[in-house]
């Protein structure tokens with residue numbers, strides 16, 4: 001057999017049926033659902049008189065609209081309540097695993113999947129959510145789907161898919177101090193553009209990626225979609241196996257050992273071909289900040305807001321003009337001089353224990369700037385929350401003037417009551433800075449957890465490399 | 475699904491790259507449990523001023539584009555979230571076809587599931603269509619999926635390519651799930667060989683789980 005990539009190996013192992021000129025039928029090992037994109041799928045299923053084929057392979061969680069303040073209180077929002085009730089009822093009727101908002105294992109779908117061992121190397125994983133790409137960090141093929149496809153998976157446990165093209169994103173050399181996984185992925189998106197990966201599945205390789213923890217790899221894979229790639233992957237290795245071992249849904253004992261042997265064979269073969277290769281030198285990457293209204297509008301902390309007239313492509317120029325108007329930024333302003341109204345540390349990109357540890361280290365013994373209206377820490381899951389509290393991180397954040405919240409998507413998408421008011425500016429560890437993403441008229445700057453933490457203390461962005469507490473952050 | 479064969483209609487231009495699905499249907503409308511009625515929410519924040527008053531500066535509110543059913547767009551249309559609410563809104567608003575140089579993957583897929591034809595043209599062709607749409611009030615196009623052509627009333631004729639399988643499904647309005655269920659035997663055979671049901675080794679706080 002000719003040499004194959006990680007993607008091709010997982011794909012080949014899941015083909016149920018192939019026919020030339022048609023999409024292949026691919027088996028789906030794990031299906032994750034949340035309240036936002038599943039009600040219409042269940043309704044469609046019911047209307048057609050169809051049943052859920054493999055309820056034991058579907059896992060449901062409430063995350064997008066849950067309150068991060070007090071779960072004991074009834075929700076004020078009737079639409080969200082109806083959606084939660086629909087999810088609970090659909091799970092009950094079909095015998096589907098549900099982590100509801102009261103579950104002590106609840107959290108953002110892309111945080112709890114890996115954390116609970118639902119996500120495993122070599123698996124195909126889908127969810128009606130574009131950041132399903134996160135799970136590829138474990139060496140799985142994971143991608144977001146629309147609601148019609150959610151219905152398709154419920155009914156058939158398969159998806160009809162055309163094979164994607166492959167893209168290798170090689171980050172060579174050692175990661176400089178103060179530069180995190182978030183900065184690397186922002187630098188990649190800045191380089192390829194937000195449509196740069198369209199039609200491709202990205203595989204991240206190179207020393208800087210290999211040396212990242214699982215959390216860091218998840219941060220990178222999470223934002224693959226922001227570069228247009230439908231999925232991002234990292235070949236499983238010892239870091240992966242150590243992470244998976246002992247997780248509640250992971251195989252155990254002999255089964256685990258056998259699984260590890262299988263997983264080891266997934267790595268891309270020498271000589272396998274990719275449709276596209278992008279190379280970056282880690283040494284050239286600095287802490288990154290977005291200045292515009294999509295994640296590709298990004299620059300190193302040491303630089304200035306660009307002048308739209310410096311863009312040669314008229315379409316880009318127009319986009320930059322629009323973005324600066326929306327963001328209320330003047331060309332030439334130093335990024336470090338941008339002052340903030342709120343800081344949000346959370347989301348499926350950066351809300352895992354390691355992210356919180358890194359941020360806590362930066363804020364320990366300090367206090368958030370008086371000019372700030374709010375600084376928020378929202379753990380990605382209740383498991384993360386409990387672990388962080390055991391280490392006393394909640395106390396560090398609270399003492400520094402942060403609010404410490406319960407798990408959920410929160411201000412990443414502002415579907416609950418954590419929102420920016422019109423015109424407010426945030427430093428956010430989430431993944432999207434689209435117009436209105438954090439509330440109508442909101443202005444979002446995407447950054448790493450250490451940058452968000454330092455910015456909260458200073459009230460504006462700072463070069464975290466000068467902060468010794470940022471040392472070692474991933 | 476409503477089939478798409480041939481459609482003639484008024485063209486409306488959205489002259490902006492990277493239009494994301496957050497703009498098409500802002501998050502507050504993702505809490506609804508139906509597929510219907512999303513037309514009102516399409517481009518909500520651009521389209522309305524406070525109190526849901528139409529914003530006269532937004533292109534779809536220009537009287538000349540009232541009743542448009544073909545959407546002319548720029549590169550990487552539909553990027554961002556996987557929300558199928560975006561194509562639901564586009565369809566419910568009255569659009570049957572989109573013309574753009576490129577699309578985000580998930581959005582592109584979602585269009586086909588809803589009887590919307592996303593046509594891919596070259597940047598030059600899209601530029602020309604923008605020119606003509608802006609220059610001629612009431613500019614109309616005919617999009618013919620069978621012939622794979624786009625024709626206007628002034629002699630312009632472009633052909634486009636599309637995956638033959640997707641084309642076939644759209645022409646016939648085929649139900650995807652029905653197509654897959656025909657292969658039930660293959661799915662069962664695959665499962666017999668490969669299925670590994672996840673076992674829960676720790677007592678998690680999960681409802682409706684059967685080990």
Ligand code: SF4
Nearest residue numbers: 131347348409412413
């Ligand atoms: S945290 Fe944000 S990006 Fe992640 S699943 Fe929730 S809403 Fe989506």
